[in-house]
Amino acid sequence: xxxxxxxxxxxxxxxxxxxxxxxxxxxxxxxxxxxxxxxxxxxxxxxxxxxxxxxxxxxxxxxxxxxxxxxxxxxxxxxxxxxxxxxxxxxxxxxxxxxxxxxxxxxxxxxxxxxxxxxxxxxxxxxxxxxxxxxxxxxxxxxxxxxxxxxxxxxxxxxxxxxxxxxxxxxxxxxxxxxxxxxxxxxxxxxxxxxx
Amino acid sequence: xxxxxxxxxxxxxxxxxxxxxxxxxxxxxxxxxxxxxxxxxxxxxxxxxxxxxxxxxxxxxxxxxxxxxxxxxxxxxxxxxxxxxxxxxxxxxxxxxxxxxxxxxxxxxxxxxxxxxxxxxxxxxxxxxxxxxxxxxxxxxxxxxxxxxxxxxxxxxxxxxxxxxxxxxxxxxxxxxxxxxxxxxxxxxxxxxxxxxxxxxxxxxxxxxxxxxxxxxxxxxxxxxxxxxxxxxxxxxxxxxxxxxxxxxxxxxxxxxxxxxxxxxxxxxxxxxxxxxxxxxxxxxxxxxxxxxxxxxxxxxxxxxxxxxxxxxxxxxxxxxxxxxxxxxxxxxxxxxxxxxxxxxxxxxxxxxxxxxxxxxxxxxxxxxxxxxxxxxxxxxxxxxxxxxxxxxxxxxxxxxxxxxxxxxxxxxxxxxxxxxxxxxxxxxxxxxxxxxxxxxxxxxxxxxxxxxxxxxxxxxxxxxxxxxxxxxxxxxxxxxxxxxxxxxxxxxxxxxxxxxxxxxxxxxxxxxxxxxxxxxxxxxxxxxxxxxxxxxxxxxxxxxxxxxxxxxxxxxxxxxxx
Numbered sequence: 192x193x194x195x196x197x198x199x200x201x202x203x204x205x206x207x208x209x210x211x212x213x214x215x216x217x218x219x220x221x222x223x224x225x226x227x228x229x230x231x232x233x234x235x236x237x238x239x240x241x242x243x244x245x246x247x248x249x250x251x252x253x254x255x256x257x258x259x260x261x262x263x264x265x266x267x268x269x270x271x272x273x274x275x276x277x278x279x280x281x282x283x284x285x286x287x288x289x290x291x292x293x294x295x296x297x298x299x300x301x302x303x304x305x306x307x308x309x310x311x312x313x314x315x316x317x318x319x320x321x322x323x324x325x326x327x328x329x330x331x332x333x334x335x336x337x338x339x340x341x342x343x344x345x346x347x348x349x350x351x352x353x354x355x356x357x358x359x360x361x362x363x364x365x366x367x368x369x370x371x372x373x374x375x376x377x378x379x380x381x382x383x384x385x386x387x
Numbered sequence: 388x389x390x391x392x393x394x395x396x397x398x399x400x401x402x403x404x405x406x407x408x409x410x411x412x413x414x415x416x417x418x419x420x421x422x423x424x425x426x427x428x429x430x431x432x433x434x435x436x437x438x439x440x441x442x443x444x445x446x447x448x449x450x451x452x453x454x455x456x457x458x459x460x461x462x463x464x465x466x467x468x469x470x471x472x473x474x475x476x477x478x479x480x481x482x483x484x485x486x487x488x489x490x491x492x493x494x495x496x497x498x499x500x501x502x503x504x505x506x507x508x509x510x511x512x513x514x515x516x517x518x519x520x521x522x523x524x525x526x527x528x529x530x531x532x533x534x535x536x537x538x539x540x541x542x543x544x545x546x547x548x549x550x551x552x553x554x555x556x557x558x559x560x561x562x563x564x565x566x567x568x569x570x571x572x573x574x575x576x577x578x579x580x581x582x583x584x585x586x587x588x589x590x591x592x593x594x595x596x597x598x599x600x601x602x603x604x605x606x607x608x609x610x611x612x613x614x615x616x617x618x619x620x621x622x623x624x625x626x627x628x629x630x631x632x633x634x635x636x637x638x639x640x641x642x643x644x645x646x647x648x649x650x651x652x653x654x655x656x657x658x659x660x661x662x663x664x665x666x667x668x669x670x671x672x673x674x675x676x677x678x679x680x681x682x683x684x685x686x687x688x689x690x691x692x693x694x695x696x697x698x699x700x701x702x703x704x705x706x707x708x709x710x711x712x713x714x715x716x717x718x719x720x721x722x723x724x725x726x727x728x729x730x731x732x733x734x735x736x737x738x739x740x741x742x743x744x745x746x747x748x749x750x751x752x753x754x755x756x757x758x759x760x761x762x763x764x765x766x767x768x769x770x771x772x773x774x775x776x777x778x779x780x781x782x783x784x785x786x787x788x789x790x791x792x793x794x795x796x797x798x799x800x801x802x803x804x805x806x807x808x809x810x811x812x813x814x815x816x817x818x819x820x821x822x823x824x825x826x827x828x829x830x831x832x833x834x835x836x837x838x839x840x841x842x843x844x845x846x847x848x849x850x851x852x853x854x855x856x857x858x859x860x861x862x863x864x865x866x867x868x869x870x871x872x873x874x875x876x877x878x879x880x881x882x883x884x885x886x887x888x889x890x891x892x893x894x895x896x897x898x899x900x901x902x903x904x905x906x907x908x909x910x911x912x913x914x915x916x917x918x919x920x921x922x923x924x925x926x927x928x929x930x931x932x933x934x935x936x937x938x939x940x941x942x943x944x945x946x947x948x949x950x
Contacts, residue, residue: 195447198435198553199454203462203525205431206560211521214565215607218572222582222606232581232588232602232630241590244600246579246629249592256593260711282600283587284508285624287708287736289859291837292692293940295949297707297739305698315695315703316711322627322718322736328711332700367394369635370714379593 235376243376248327250280251379254344257329257337257356259375260316261304263288264324280325288320308336328372331360341382355381391716395681398639398720405647410654410666416562417535417555417659424561431557439557442548445891448536449884451552452529456496459522464492466518467510476511477586483509490868495522497879498530498761500612500619500731500854501871503863507601507622512584519619520608524568527615527648527762528559533883534652534763535559537770538659540890541791544898549890563648564615571644572610578640579633580606605630613644616761618731618854626721626734627710638717638734645721645730649759650674652766660791664909669769672917673727676758680751681723687744688719693944705744708736719744726751727758729765731854738832738841738857742944745857746937749844752851754925755810755882761852764879767886773908774803774889776920780906780913790908792898799892802885809881811928813850813874818842818932826866832859835950836939843936849874 222230233245243249248259264286266278290297304318305311314332334356342349359378362371415421422428432439443451466473467488471481483491487503494501500523504510510519532555539550576582581602588600605621609631612619622628632638650670657666689704699706704715713721718735725732726748737748751758757768773790778800781788788795821827821842831838841860848855849871856862862871907913943950 194436194438195451195454196458198438198451199458201434201436202431202553202556203455203458203521205434206525207462207517207521210524210560210565210611211517214524214568215516215520215604218569218576218607218610219582219584219604221573222576226576229576229579230582230606231585232583232600233579234588234590241588243590243592243598244588244630246633247598247600248629249590249594249598250596251594253594280598282598284601285622285628287624287627287739287858289736289738289832289857290707291738291833291840291857291859291940291950292694292705292707292741293835293837293944293948293950294833298694298949301695301698301707311698312700313698315691315699315706318699319707319709322708322710322734323622323624323629325629326710326712327629330703330711363390364635367390367397368639369712369717372711376593383593 235380237380245374245376246327247282248280248325249376251375254340256379256382257334257341257375259329260326261300261318261320262324263320282325285323285325287322287324327374327376329375331356331371331373334360334373334378345382347385351385352382355385394716395720398642401643402646402650405643406650406670407654409647409651411658413563413651413655414658416558417655419558421558421562428557428561432554435553439551439553441551443551444547445540445549445887448549448552449887452532452883453880455525455552455556456529459525460492460496463495463518463522464488466514467491470511470514473511473513475513475516475584478511480509480511486865486868487863490872493872493875494854495519495617495619496526497852497875498526498615498617498729498764499849499852499875499879500617501849501856501862501875502619502854503868503871507603512603515608515621516604520611523608523611523615523617523619524560524564525556527564527611527617528556530761530763531559531563531648532556532763533887534656534766535659537767537886537890538656540894541793542660543894545896546894549887549894564611567614568607568610571614571640572606574640575606575609575637578637580609580637581630582606602630612732613641613730614648616645616649616728616730618725620732624736626732627736632734635712635717638713638721642721642724645724645728645732646759648762649728649765652763656766662791662909665791668909668914669766669773672914673757673759673769675914675918676754676921677723677727680727680747680758681720683747684723684740684744685716685719687741687747689715690741692741694947694949705739705741708739710734722748723751725855726853727760729756729761729851729853731848733855736858737844737855738859742840742937742941745840745844746933749840749847749937750925750929750933752847752853753810753814753929754921756851756853757921764852764882768882771803771806771882771886772917772921774799776913776917777906777908779920780916784906786904789899789905792900793893793896794899799889802889806882806885807924809877810850813877814843814846814929815932817870817874818846821866821870824866826864830861830864830867832861833950836936836943837950840936840940843932845871846874850878852878
């Protein structure tokens with residue numbers, strides 16, 4: 192019995208030190224030295240102020256900004272912390288809607304979002320909740336659909352806004368991987384820079 | 388579409404290009420020929436004591452594995468329950484409840500990594516690193532040790548020894564998992580993944596709202612959870628989180644990392660038993676099943692949700708619960724890989740998949756996690772089916788079945804057949820119990836047939852040691868934490884012990900040279916028989932209940948019915 196327990200306990204302790212402490216701390220040290228920006232969450236700093244992370248979406252509701260995808264994240268209700276309320280793009284608590292394909296709630300939500308955009312068909316990503324609730328991107332078609340609204344809210348020529356969208360569109364990696372996309376925060380920062 | 392096809396071809400080519408040399412390297416590792424960390428290895432083995440220096444029969448090998456996992460379970464359970472007393476808890480999270488800690492500890496010790504908890508809202512950095520990351524390594528290494536032992540048993544010529552568990556555990560960790568995870572983690576940071584001990588980044592958004600962005604030692608944990616078919620993520624939404632999978636490139640590399648070691652094990656096995664064709668045949672069977680599963684999930688998700696026809700532009704596919712940067716291909720390739728390989732990490736919400744897409748993901752698990760499967764245990768699970776397949780072939784031609792020159796007799800077939808009860812017990816019996824007790828109905832999120840799918844997926848995932856979920860299912864109740872925990876144990880040790888017993892009994896047998904009457908187990912005929920065995924057993928067991936869940940939902944959707 193002892194002859195089996197000894198290696199079990201000794202190796203568990205040593206592997207905990209090696210893989211549970213030394214390994215993550217070594218990676219942390221290397222990452223902080225070599226790639227501090229990524230290692231600390233890719234912050235976007237404007238005028239000395241952190242306005243977000245380039246990888247994490249944020250909630251946009253103003254007509255002057257491009258909007259991201261619907262987000263299913265929730266947060267604590269400020270009135271009653273025991274309850275949770277809708278809190279889109281809550282980056283402290285990621286979640287998708289997890290609604291099944293035959294869910295009536297999903298069908299109605301999609302219908303309402305399409306109606307709010309003036310009727311379909313619209314790009315699918317703009318009316319469906321992302322997996323993380325923090326999706327930083329929209330499809331180029333979803334951005335194109337919002338050009339006229341943003342342009343009129345800002346009093347900018349549509350062509351200028353469209354050019355900005357085209358400039359912010361990232362293609363597939365190596366022309367192959369992933370999908371073409373527009374980072375909503377980067378696009379909106381570019382918009383703000385234009386108006387300034 | 389064309390880009391999708393090319394992406395898949397690139398993925399497949401890269402997988403083979405990685406698996407073949409990695410398989411050779413792993414075979415060399417288990418043979419003790421890889422020695423670049425020899426001083427560390429020697430220090431670990433000598434600290435472990437005399438038990439780590441003797442040859443072990445299958446019983447001592449299994450006992451060592453059980454003792455190690457029992458110790459791991461106890462320590463992890465205590466860390467989780469008392470995390471509020473331990474350091475590195477910047478958010479001041481409370482200790483976990485006993486049922487949740489029981490479930491989570493079993494989950495990581497059995498290499499399932501089912502997450503009943505929400506990572507960034509429940510666990511301290513200490514729990515994530517010292518508790519979970521450690522088990523991510525050693526639970527994977529335990530599975531790899533089992534595969535090495537079984538391969539030795541089949542290669543043995545009237546011997547008794549299967550090797551030494553402590554040595555296999557140490558070598559798997561030192562030479563395979565640790566270097567692999569280190570490289571992968573650094574690549575992940577390069578692609579944008581955070582790696583810090585800070586808890587969050589505070590931002591003021593463009594619209595003036597406060598945004599608290601959870602951070603942590605993400606890259607180090609993600610690297611090993613992908614490589615070791617663990618799957619337990621740092622964040623609640625796992626690899627769908629932009630910090631856990633920032634780009635299309637990190638997505639491709641992560642998907643490859645899921646399958647790399649399980650696929651390589653086929654080639655390791657071929658080398659260890661001294662007949663590489665045997666390994667290639669297993670790889671062929673697994674690869675065919677994988678491609679079939681992937682194609683089905685891809686087609687279902689690309690077709691989209693019929694309820695959204697006319698509302699969304701055609702051709703975009705079912706985007707609910709998916710991320711734009713991955714699209715349909717990146718999401719479905721991952722879904723196929725993670726369910727085939729018992730990894731369980733996700734980059735899209737399986738709960739929101741179309742009924743048929745979700746069905747195939749679930750079936751991948753229900754087949755017993757043998758399509759590549761978990762590191763090590765996927766291969767040994769496949770060998771159980773091999774034994775059944777040669778037995779069936781033997782019945783057809785009326786000869787005593789043989790595999791690698793070893794006679795497969797009553798004892799081996801009985802043990803292999805015994806394992807066929809594990810999946811139905813964990814999935815069908817436990818799901819039925821939950822329904823009868825009324826605890827299923829209160830935990831499902833969706834009404835109608837999808838609710839049944841959520842329940843089935845949970846128990847399939849636990850028994851298959853997968854760990855992914857239809858995440859709408861509220862699993863964190865005392866009932867489900869307990870029963871899912873038991874299912875995970877059954878699904879882990881209910882396979883490992885019988886296959887070690889089979890290896891022990893085959894090791895002692897004489898190896899007969901092949902004759903004209905020997906049924907070759909490396910040709911296309913055998914691969915077809917093996918695939919048929921797997922599919923028939925899986926289909927007979929699960930089709931009836933799948934008809935009540937996903938298939939019924941599919942038909943309802945076509946009829947425009949919602950719930």
